[in-house]
Amino acid sequence: MTANSPVKYPSQFPKSTGAVEISEPEGSLTLADRRLFNHLLAAAYRDLGKVDGHTVKMSEIRAFAAAARDGIEDTSNRRIKASITRLQQTMVQFNYLDSARGEVWRSSQLLGECELVERTGELTYSFPRGLAERLIEPALYSYISLKVVYQFESKYALILYEILKRYADRNAEAPFWPVRTSELRDLFGCRDKLKDWKDFNVRAIQPAIEEINDLAEFRVRMSERREGRGRGGGKVVEVTFWIDRKDATAAAATARELDKARVQRRGERRIKAEEQEEARVVRLALAWMQGADIQTRMRWVKHAEAAGVTLPKGATAPENLAKWVPAVAAAIAECESLR
The missing domain is CATH 1.10.10 (Arc Repressor Mutant, subunit A)
Incomplete structure (x- = not known):
């Protein structure tokens, strides 16, 4: 050579x-x-x-x-x-x-x-x-793909991918991996980091799942098992990762994703995140308006009208809110302090 x-x-x-x-x-x-x-x-x-x-x-x-x-x-x-x-x-x-x-x-x-x-x-x-x-x-x-390994931008995504790949390669109809949350924290190197489960899930697990679903030969979803009493039904003590192998169409889409430049992939993720946030705000605003009194609805009808939004007849009626509230959802969420 x-x-x-x-x-x-x-x-x-x-x-x-x-x-x-x-x-x-x-x-x-x-x-x-x-x-x-x-x-x-x-x-x-x-x-x-x-x-x-x-x-x-x-x-x-x-x-x-x-x-x-x-x-x-x-x-x-x-x-x-x-x-x-x-x-x-x-x-x-x-x-x-x-x-x-x-x-x-x-x-x-x-x-x-x-x-x-x-x-x-x-x-x-x-x-x-x-x-x-x-x-x-x-x-x-x-069975690890070196090309896929270099595509991950999150350490947590690479760790989870390597573990789940073994289960994805098995000749099982519905492969899955159950793991205690304490063990998962040690595998992720987070025994003393992101101590709150919500933070650990939102900042480590969910971004890892999203990257795997974009780049790997399989998709993954997670379920939780709780013990004890408390907010939300107790403490999360175990999670199960459920693995779904991609069909030919999804596999081809993954191959195209792997061929994209990282800057392009990052841009698309940013756009996707912005769209998801926009959809979340719309859901919040609609739910809030559904529970608001008629005077509040009338106030927001006037605001929308002043902003140039085309309003349907009977705009304050519950069945008509979805026709115009999305156009002013961001303003509703900000002014009414919705989270």
């Missing part, structure tokens, strides 16, 4: 469950760290167990990442070195059965010794022996 030859990575590679479900409560691994580990595993996969060390050019890592994300390639290895260090400091644990010894527990670094020759830009790296054994022919694994 010449220096200019592009490295051919497998479009998908099996990744051991133990290397997917990395429980790190403090959340020290970044999105870039997780992408890099997948990249190193994909580059080494064909030779796992055959050689002790694997070599890849840093320029190829940077170029692949830039091409996959439609971005500008880094000119420095500083960020990759920082990611390597964090990967070396992260521990994974395995429980497995040995035919002679019975049940075995093993703890290992996520990434072993690494050496970078600055002049050539060649990185030689290794996986700890115990981890490598589990990676070669894992009993439980996810």
